[in-house]
Amino acid sequence: MPHIRLPDGIPGILGPMAFSPATAKPINELVELLLRAPNSLSQGEREMIATYVSSENDCYFCQTVHGAAAAHYLGDNEPLIQEIKRNFETSPISDKQKALLAIAGKVQKGGKYVTTEDIERARQKGATDTEIHDTVLIAAVFCMCNRYVDGLATWASTDPERYRESGKRIAREGYVRSVDHLPVNTGA
Amino acid sequence: MPHIQLPEGVPGIVGPLSFSPETAKPMLELAEVLLRGPNTLTSAEREMIATYVSSQNDCSFCQLSHGAAAAEHLGGNYKLIEQLKENFQTAPVSDKLKALLVIAGNVQKGGKHVTAENVELARQRGASDKEIHDAVLIAAAFCMYNRYVDGLATWQPEDPRAYREMGKMLASQGYVRAAEQRPAAVAAK
Numbered sequence: 001m002p003h004i005r006l007p008d009g010i011p012g013i014l015g016p017m018a019f020s021p022a023t024a025k026p027i028n029e030l031v032e033l034l035l036r037a038p039n040s041l042s043q044g045e046r047e048m049i050a051t052y053v054s055s056e057n058d059c060y061f062c063q064t065v066h067g068a069a070a071a072h073y074l075g076d077n078e079p080l081i082q083e084i085k086r087n088f089e090t091s092p093i094s095d096k097q098k099a100l101l102a103i104a105g106k107v108q109k110g111g112k113y114v115t116t117e118d119i120e121r122a123r124q125k126g127a128t129d130t131e132i133h134d135t136v137l138i139a140a141v142f143c144m145c146n147r148y149v150d151g152l153a154t155w156a157s158t159d160p161e162r163y164r165e166s167g168k169r170i171a172r173e174g175y176v177r178s179v180d181h182l183p184v185n186t187g188a
Numbered sequence: 189m190p191h192i193q194l195p196e197g198v199p200g201i202v203g204p205l206s207f208s209p210e211t212a213k214p215m216l217e218l219a220e221v222l223l224r225g226p227n228t229l230t231s232a233e234r235e236m237i238a239t240y241v242s243s244q245n246d247c248s249f250c251q252l253s254h255g256a257a258a259a260e261h262l263g264g265n266y267k268l269i270e271q272l273k274e275n276f277q278t279a280p281v282s283d284k285l286k287a288l289l290v291i292a293g294n295v296q297k298g299g300k301h302v303t304a305e306n307v308e309l310a311r312q313r314g315a316s317d318k319e320i321h322d323a324v325l326i327a328a329a330f331c332m333y334n335r336y337v338d339g340l341a342t343w344q345p346e347d348p349r350a351y352r353e354m355g356k357m358l359a360s361q362g363y364v365r366a367a368e369q370r371p372a373a374v375a376a377k
Contacts, residue, residue: 004307023218023325025217026217026221030214034211110246114191114340129192133204139335140331143332147324150302152299
């Protein structure tokens, strides 16, 4: 049961977002910019970073829904997402993406864990300042979203099919519109 | 030295915010709504939650700038902020705020550390669902801001006077307006 009264049957972060639309707006805008806006990193690569950090934070809802979005962008490659969560260093992704995931993993532990060696490795594999910046910020943002979801003990579906649907909807409609269909909260 | 090329002499989060103005906008709006928007918790109380979480995350810039904002909201009571960081349970703040700080401290460790007992205690001490929600989200948001600041190894001033100025600015102008008033040299990136 959630720690506060949230609308029934609304999964994960969407519950608190319906509860608090004023804060949902900037959070969704931020996620939209980071994960879907034009970028030299593909949407699949950025969703992978979000998924990996959410997995390290043990946030079931976030790792499953963003994992579904990432898989969808990558031609419905769900096994790849599982491999990345298990051990991204041995998974079939680019060396640059591995170096960025290493940075994201450090950010998840705490900002000061990121070393100049981590950054140098990413740069040697071709990462730009903007890509390094975006990786750090995506990882930081998911340290927020994961805590928001689990800190309020929100409800999450365990039906993989629902997450596949959500992954497709994210790819199609993005994050800003994700709250449009939710009931407007009047009790907060 | 910062991990990426940021404008020089720009402190803490202001560096990356200048580097990436598109993402800066919603980040500042979120801080504005959470810390200064209409709320039954005072801005001082909300800044105290931000300060405490930043202190637990060992983020020097955030704990000093938000600590200064909290102190300035309280008429310059910097001593209280030090007491709060040392041990909020013995600090002269309300029992309700103490219960919300317990929740915030657990969010800092990870969302699942927040227990039904933590929430029940806050409720017994008069916290509403909205206040519990806001305490959780402020704590979560500062787990983001702190990582942004330290994950890029931003430059952070050591002079406490610099933070007093920031605190005054944040307490009087807020986040969105403080950012608009940044020196032009900073915005030029």
